[in-house]
Amino acid sequence: MIEFVFSVLLLSGIAAGLAMILVISEKVxxxxxxxxxxxxxxxxxxxxxxxxxxLTTLKEQKIFLPSACGGRGTCGVCKCKVLNGAGPLLPTExxxxxxxxxxxxxxxxxxxxxxxxxxxxxxxxxxAIQQYQAKLAAVEDLTYDMKRFRFELLGPETMDFxxxxxxxxxxxxxxxxxxxxxxxxxxxxxxxDTHFVELIVRRVPNGxxxxxxxxxxxxxxxxxxxxxxxxxxxxxxxxxxxFIAGGSGMAPFVSILHQMRHVGSTRKADYFFGGNSVRDLxxxxxxxxxxxxxxxxxxxxxxxxxxxxxxxTGQTGLVTEAVKRQYSDLSGHEGYLCGSPGMIDASIxxxxxxxxxxxxxxxxxxx
Amino acid sequence: MKQxxxxxxLEGMLRSGRLVAGGFLGTDTRRPEDIIAEDAAxxxxxxxNASQVAARMQDLRDLARPALGTWIQVxxxxxxxxxxxxGVIVCPWPHEGRYEKRITTAQRLxxxxxxxxxxxxxxxxxxxxxxxxxxxxxxxxxxxLIKVIFNG
Numbered sequence: 001m002i003e004f005v006f007s008v009l010l011l012s013g014i015a016a017g018l019a020m021i022l023v024i025s026e027k028v029x030x031x032x033x034x035x036x037x038x039x040x041x042x043x044x045x046x047x048x049x050x051x052x053x054x055l056t057t058l059k060e061q062k063i064f065l066p067s068a069c070g071g072r073g074t075c076g077v078c079k080c081k082v083l084n085g086a087g088p089l090l091p092t093e094x095x096x097x098x099x100x101x102x103x104x105x106x107x108x109x110x111x112x113x114x115x116x117x118x119x120x121x122x123x124x125x126x127x128a129i130q131q132y133q134a135k136l137a138a139v140e141d142l143t144y145d146m147k148r149f150r151f152e153l154l155g156p157e158t159m160d161f162x163x164x165x166x167x168x169x170x171x172x173x174x175x176x177x178x179x180x181x182x183x184x185x186x187x188x189x190x191x192x193d194t195h196f197v198e199l200i201v202r203r204v205p206n207g208x209x210x211x212x213x214x215x216x217x218x219x220x221x222x223x224x225x226x227x228x229x230x231x232x233x234x235x236x237x238x239x240x241x242x243f244i245a246g247g248s249g250m251a252p253f254v255s256i257l258h259q260m261r262h263v264g265s266t267r268k269a270d271y272f273f274g275g276n277s278v279r280d281l282x283x284x285x286x287x288x289x290x291x292x293x294x295x296x297x298x299x300x301x302x303x304x305x306x307x308x309x310x311x312x313t314g315q316t317g318l319v320t321e322a323v324k325r326q327y328s329d330l331s332g333h334e335g336y337l338c339g340s341p342g343m344i345d346a347s348i349x350x351x352x353x354x355x356x357x358x359x360x361x362x363x364x365x366x367x
Numbered sequence: 368m369k370q371x372x373x374x375x376x377l378e379g380m381l382r383s384g385r386l387v388a389g390g391f392l393g394t395d396t397r398r399p400e401d402i403i404a405e406d407a408a409x410x411x412x413x414x415x416n417a418s419q420v421a422a423r424m425q426d427l428r429d430l431a432r433p434a435l436g437t438w439i440q441v442x443x444x445x446x447x448x449x450x451x452x453x454g455v456i457v458c459p460w461p462h463e464g465r466y467e468k469r470i471t472t473a474q475r476l477x478x479x480x481x482x483x484x485x486x487x488x489x490x491x492x493x494x495x496x497x498x499x500x501x502x503x504x505x506x507x508x509x510x511x512l513i514k515v516i517f518n519g
Contacts, residue, residue, distance in 0.1 A: 068454070075457075095463035095465065177384035178384040179384075202453065206504035206505065248453065276436050276448075305438065318434070339451075342449075346435060
């Protein structure tokens with residue numbers, strides 16, 4: 001019996017000793033010391049402590065790469081070019097890369113660890129991204145599954161953005177089993193209203209972030225935002241524009257219309273908004289106000305399947321069919337689309353089919 | 368039977384709310400492998416297998432997609448619609464796989480019965496035989512699904 005107890009104790013002691021050696025060696029081996037990260041061919045140089053993922057390291061240096069999953073390698077959003085110092089592409093990254101990206105050294109910043117000096121390239125606009133502390137100032141029901149959230153910026157107190165850009169909102173671990181994530185939403189507010197940011201959000205069934213926004217977040221509670229991101233915006237030509245978006249895809253267009261109103265734009269703009277039924281339509285009053293303020297702007301709500309009791313007298317069918325009915329030649333127009341991949345692909349087909357050059361179709365695809 | 372470390376990790380991932388609010392197992396206390404085995408038995412009893420079911424789910428999704436979220440009639444008794452939401456979701460199993468957040472709903476016109484599934488559900492059924500745990504938001508009862516999509 002004593003021999004048995006002794007053997008167990010001996011084995012346990014050996015296991016504990018080995019575990020301790022592992023922990024100590026991990027501390028020593030993984031102490032990478034200071035590493036230099038050179039960004040955009042010397043535009044900026046950072047000296048950082050090695051050992052953490054590149055995404056986290058850059059965030060600590062106030063460089064905010066967009067990311068939706070909080071760095072767990074499940075969204076594929078935090079891409080950047082790593083020219084030197086990243087090591088081979090990891091199996092966790094390959095699903096998110098096409099051949100071109102692989103050749104160019106594109107990596108997922110959340111998967112690449114800073115272990116030595118690195119040279120990276122990020123889009124220049126990311127240097128201007130800031131983190132904002134904000135609070136929820138107001139919530140407005142737009143439809144049965146869409147709300148408009150108005151956030152007051154507390155620090156920094158203002159955000160300069162271009163109509164069409166988006167912010168990322170950090171959704172905290174609001175209940176057991178839910179980790180912190182970030183989600184991107186187009187800004188729906190007036191670019192002149194720099195003290196506030198408005199977002200139009202459609203509830204995703206069982207979605208982590210929209211469940212928090214719709215069911216947990218209360219007026220007055222703090223929120224963290226980063227931004228502004230993105231290059232979706234109105235071109236600086238005078239070509240007539242066609243906007244196509246349904247649901248929460250209307251957010252960037254609300255912002256663009258604010259901008260058009262401020263500059264007294266006379267540029268022709270037609271906005272085709274598609275809904276399945278009358279209950280999917282929203283912001284009709286605001287669109288009517290834009291029509292008054294911007295004489296060159298027309299709003300075209302289209303309902304796919306109105307119910308008889310809706311007494312709908314407007315356009316019916318798919319939004320793409322409404323565009324086809326209205327135009328025979330779009331070779332001089334520009335197209336602006338925001339929404340689901342299915343809607344965008346269908347719209348591109350119609351616009352290009354009506355003569356719009358492919359490179360004049362600008363879109364912000366939900367992803 | 369003792370669970371392998373891999374199966375244990377997978378169960379942890381499926382139960383957590385890391386990818387979807389409430390996780391993929393809901394309130395179901397059974398192990399994933401037991402859920403899969405019991406659902407497979409239901410399919411067998413009804414004369415189907417997971418591949419056939421997933422293929423039909425995908426066909427209906429593909430039929431519905433061009434209608435951009437509106438109902439389209441498949442035949443005299445079935446209509447489908449497919450709605451897109453913002454974002455993508457990954458499969459919790461350790462392999463490549465990202466799926467757009469798209470929800471297809473099939474409705475029987477004769478009984479009014481309807482059932483919804485996501486693109487990830489199609490992958491779950493086809494590649495893992497997994498219909499999610501009871502109480503999970505997108506749990507699909509195999510017998511109800513078959514009734515709706517196969518007129519079974």
